[in-house]
Each structure stands twice: as C-alpha cells, then as structure tokens.
Amino acid sequence: MSEPVLQMRGVERRYPTGAGAIEVLRGADLALARGELVALVAPSGTGKSTLLHLAGLLERPDGGEVFVQGRAAGTLDDAARTAIRRRTIGFVYQFHHLLPEFTAAENVMLPQMTAGVARAAARERAAELLAAFGLSARLDHRPGRLSGGEQQRVAIARALANAPALLLADEPTGNLDAATAEQVFAELLGQARGRGLAALIATHNPDLARRMDRVVTLREGRVTPV
Numbered sequence: 296m297s298e299p300v301l302q303m304r305g306v307e308r309r310y311p312t313g314a315g316a317i318e319v320l321r322g323a324d325l326a327l328a329r330g331e332l333v334a335l336v337a338p339s340g341t342g343k344s345t346l347l348h349l350a351g352l353l354e355r356p357d358g359g360e361v362f363v364q365g366r367a368a369g370t371l372d373d374a375a376r377t378a379i380r381r382r383t384i385g386f387v388y389q390f391h392h393l394l395p396e397f398t399a400a401e402n403v404m405l406p407q408m409t410a411g412v413a414r415a416a417a418r419e420r421a422a423e424l425l426a427a428f429g430l431s432a433r434l435d436h437r438p439g440r441l442s443g444g445e446q447q448r449v450a451i452a453r454a455l456a457n458a459p460a461l462l463l464a465d466e467p468t469g470n471l472d473a474a475t476a477e478q479v480f481a482e483l484l485g486q487a488r489g490r491g492l493a494a495l496i497a498t499h500n501p502d503l504a505r506r507m508d509r510v511v512t513l514r515e516g517r518v519t520p521v
C-alpha cells in the first residue's frame with residue numbers, strides 16, 4: 296500500500312481551563328489512504344473540529360504526530376507548515392469563511408495567486424471550478440449576494456483551487472436546509488471522488504456519512520470505527 300495522505304499517530308490535545316485541563320484527544324490514530332473518503336460522526340463537543348484543525352496543520356498537537364504525505368509536521372516551522380497546507384490541503388468550514396469584499400471568482404483565485412499562479416490562469420481555473428458547481432452565472436457575485444448553498448459551493452471550489460491531495464471539511468453542510476445539504480454534499484463527494492482526493496468530513500448527518508467509504512467516531516479522545 297502506498298503511504299497514507301494523512302496519518303495521525305497518538306495525537307493528544309488538551310485545553311487548560313480554570314478547573315484543570317480538558318483532555319479532548321488522548322492518543323488519536325487515523326490514516327487516510329489516497330482516494331479514501333472518511334466520515335467523522337461524533338457528538339458535539341467530542342473533538343471533531345479539534346481533530347480537523349490538527350489534521351489541517353492549523354494547530355499543533357500537545358502530543359503525537361501528524362504526517363501529511365509521509366512528512367512529519369511537528370518539527371516544521373510555521374512557514375513550512377503553511378506551504379504544505381497551501382499545496383496539499385483544502386479546508387472547508389461550516390460557515391463558508393469567504394472574504395465578503397471579494398467576488399466568488401476572486402475568492403477561488405486568491406489561494407492560487409498566493410501560491411504563485413498568475414492572475415489570468417487563476418481566473419480561468421476559478422471559472423472552471425465554479426462551473427463544476429453550477430455557478431458559471433455567479434462568478435462576479437460577492438458572497439452577500441449568494442444563497443447559503445451557493446456560498447458553500449464557492450467555499451468548496453476554493454478548497455479545491457490548488458488541487459489538494461487532502462480535503463478536510465468541518466460540517467460543510469451543517470448550516471444548510473436538508474435538501475440543499477443533500478445536493479451540496481453529493482457535489483462535494485462527486486468532486487472528491489472525481490479528483491481522487493482523500494477526504495475527512497465531519498458531519499452530524501448519518502445518511503450523508505453512509506455515502507462515504509468509511510465512518511469513524513471519537514470515543515474517549517480516540518478515533519474508533521463505527
């Protein structure tokens with residue numbers, strides 16, 4: 296088997312509080328093979344967002360190690376971690392986190408231009424990605440003039456902008472009505488499968504989770520199969 300796109304080994308995360316530390320992750324292990332789509336379904340407060348932020352190199356664990364395409368991230372400085380994040384990882388949040396003063400196309404262009412892609416090429420790729428989500432007529436709309444479902448589609452297109460190997464999504468349709476959530480989730484999975492991405496997607500919806508290759512949960516700070 297080729298090396299996992301994402302591997303988390305013995306990952307620990309605790310948050311200090313007045314009453315002592317909360318141990319959120321207590322030795323979490325998880326490996327995602329290339330092209331593998333994994334759902335993370337666990338009750339509120341068990342550490343899904345925490346796990347995704349650690350996997351996305353947005354935060355550092357208190358113990359254990361996160362490997363992205365075989366490379367240990369713990370010993371890298373912030374600049375090297377940012378470079379891996381930019382090239383290899385796409386992240387989708389529950390609330391789109393689009394930049395309000397930029398258009399849909401510009402939101403998808405920005406990560407590409409930050410990675411050194413020229414403006415015209417970035418615009419072309421943004422138009423292609425947004426077309427894949429049925430948004431060709433919305434390229435020049437700012438987020439405030441898009442529906443919730445359209446905003447999430449743009450956020451997913453942005454996550455795909457730099458052709459990542461790993462897609463991480465934190466309840467990407469949690470903020471949408473059931474019918475729209477269903478549609479956007481299907482499009483997300485279709486794009487991830489079509490591009491051969493590994494994906495870890497937190498969701499509260501068991502019907503959506505069942506469409507993925509594997510479902511895991513968090514129990515006492517560890518990742519366990521469902």
Ligand SMILES: Nc1ncnc2c1ncn2[C@@H]1O[C@H](COP(=O)(O)OP(=O)(O)OP(=O)(O)O)[C@@H](O)[C@H]1O
Nearest residue numbers: 310311317319337338339340341342343344345346
């Ligand atoms: N920055 C922080 N400081 C202190 N405690 C935190 C911090 N972030 C998260 N926590 C705590 O860690 C636990 C896990 O939080 P996390 O956001 O990862 O849960 P979650 O599974 O994503 O929940 P939800 O389904 O509600 O989004 C919670 O008890 C939360 O209160």
Ligand SMILES: [Mg+2]
Nearest residue numbers: 343344345465
């Ligand atoms: Mg969360």
